[in-house]
Amino acid sequence: MLASVHELDSGLRIGLRLTRPSDAPRVRAFLERLSTDTRRKRFFMSMPEIEERAVNHFTFYNPRERIVVAATAPLAGVEAVIGMADIALVDTGVAELGIVVDDEHQGEGVGAALIEAAASLAAAHGATHLRAEMLDHNAPMVRLLERLGRTVQTVEDGHVLAYTRLPLRTDRRAA
Numbered sequence: 001m002l003a004s005v006h007e008l009d010s011g012l013r014i015g016l017r018l019t020r021p022s023d024a025p026r027v028r029a030f031l032e033r034l035s036t037d038t039r040r041k042r043f044f045m046s047m048p049e050i051e052e053r054a055v056n057h058f059t060f061y062n063p064r065e066r067i068v069v070a071a072t073a074p075l076a077g078v079e080a081v082i083g084m085a086d087i088a089l090v091d092t093g094v095a096e097l098g099i100v101v102d103d104e105h106q107g108e109g110v111g112a113a114l115i116e117a118a119a120s121l122a123a124a125h126g127a128t129h130l131r132a133e134m135l136d137h138n139a140p141m142v143r144l145l146e147r148l149g150r151t152v153q154t155v156e157d158g159h160v161l162a163y164t165r166l167p168l169r170t171d172r173r174a175a
């Protein structure tokens with residue numbers, strides 16, 4: 001699914017690939033373009049300034065512990081990041097998921113494409129469940145998770161936590 005061009009039902013053509021250190025300017029531009037509302041939904045704060053460590057978080061990582069998938073599309077003829085999904089392998093079988101699409105491209109299927117890629121990478125790393133934290137009830141996010149598998153929600157410390165069971169991998173070869 002990665003490193004290829006996907007045409008979404010909306011007609012938008014996107015690339016899906018892992019981020020790399022040279023993406024720092026593209027990731028910064030993406031984070032800076034997000035509205036305050038979108039930043040709060042993803043990061044639980046308005047982040048008036050994008051700090052270097054936020055950019056580093058999405059571009060430097062140990063792929064055994066954390067993976068960041070970017071959705072890209074040309075903006076004014078130049079490749080831009082328009083969405084990102086990151087998964088961290090936190091507990092045995094559980095991968096923590098964060099996902100965000102820029103305001104201009106929400107509702108076009110970018111989130112669905114990203115979550116499928118992230119879920120498949122998480123499963124390949126041994127995850128059986130995804131965990132996602134939300135500021136509040138978040139209908140598009142819950143919809144994305146429910147499309148993947150059975151999802152239950154709980155409230156902890158005022159945040160909504162969703163757990164989604166990933167589909168069993170059928171291509172796992174017997175050891």
Ligand SMILES: CC(C)(COP(=O)(O)OP(=O)(O)OC[C@H]1O[C@@H](n2cnc3c(N)ncnc32)[C@H](O)[C@@H]1OP(=O)(O)O)[C@@H](O)C(=O)NCCC(=O)NCCS
Nearest residue numbers: 041042098099100101106107108109110111112139140143
């Ligand atoms: C959540 C988010 C990533 C979804 O990405 P997206 O590209 O807009 O999602 P899609 O276009 O793939 O749509 C996802 C589903 O949500 C549905 N949806 C969209 N807006 C909705 C709404 N207001 N109410 C209910 N469902 C909604 C869509 O119809 C779609 O379901 P379908 O495929 O069954 O039709 C995006 O809205 C976002 O970045 N939000 C801010 C950050 C955030 O909330 N992150 C989650 C916490 S980590």
